[in-house]
Amino acid sequence: MPPLEAPTIPAVPAGKTVPLLDASKTEKLSAHIWMIPGYPNIPIIVGKKAVLVVDTGLGNSAAHVISEEVERLAPGKPLYLTTTHFHPEHAAGFGGFPSGTKLLRPSVQENELNADRGRMLERFRIHNAEALSQADYGKPELFKDEKILDLGDVHARIFWAGPAHTYGDTLVYIPEDRALVTGDVVQNLATPTFLGGDIGPEEWLHTLQIFAPLKPKLVIPDHSPPGPGEKLISDEEAFMTALIIETRKAKKDDLSEDDSVEKVTTSLHAQFPDWIMNPLTKDGIRRVWKKKE
Ligand SMILES: [Zn+2]
Known part of the structure; x- marks a missing residue:
């Protein structure tokens, strides 16, 4: 795998500590779901019997903020944790997280973590040395494609649908609330970040098509605000499709790789004017261009 670029994260002003997660801003999103907004958003699914947290936050101190909030929302309940x-x-x-927290992760994500051998962690440490000084990925109970949790009056289906932002992207569907936690796989008004080895837009689109039939009412992304589920998924499909078709056409018209990137980026920007254009979206264009048809 080629070296991976870590996304830049909000700069912390010198001499000050900006909390990446602010539990005073926790919002209730649906009957059983709360979210601490921040970097990244942390969904908390609260059932009568147990609680599920999705993602750890950036390092152990962020996880402390989450743990305290969980204890406030659902004191004394068994805690499950999974990672997108x-x-x-x-x-x-x-x-x-408190001892006794049960970590669940699909094997494909765990294998990807091990294969990366700390390279992504080193990249993030450049800007977050302190937060990541005691990085701890835990020892998960592994599952293959899906794990269903009974949290009491609500269920969580934790599943792997295919490669997208990474090989091991993991989603969580809450059927009672018709809500889907998407991690980086579906964002709200933000273009996709291509990071996983050589996963291209075609594979990402295929993964979207696998879970789109869930037609969730609510989608909860990790780096953008929650929004209407069906719409966010179909917008993402439309973005990916336009990127693929226009890149193939540019190549057919004999445009160089760089010129194709420029042309398609401009065109996508015009079609999706409200979206934040992530610089790593260009890598997706390059991956389509490089592919032999
Ligand atoms: Zn990521």
């Missing part, structure tokens, strides 16, 4: 993917702000804070 292996990047440090989602998975490296296991040490900040």
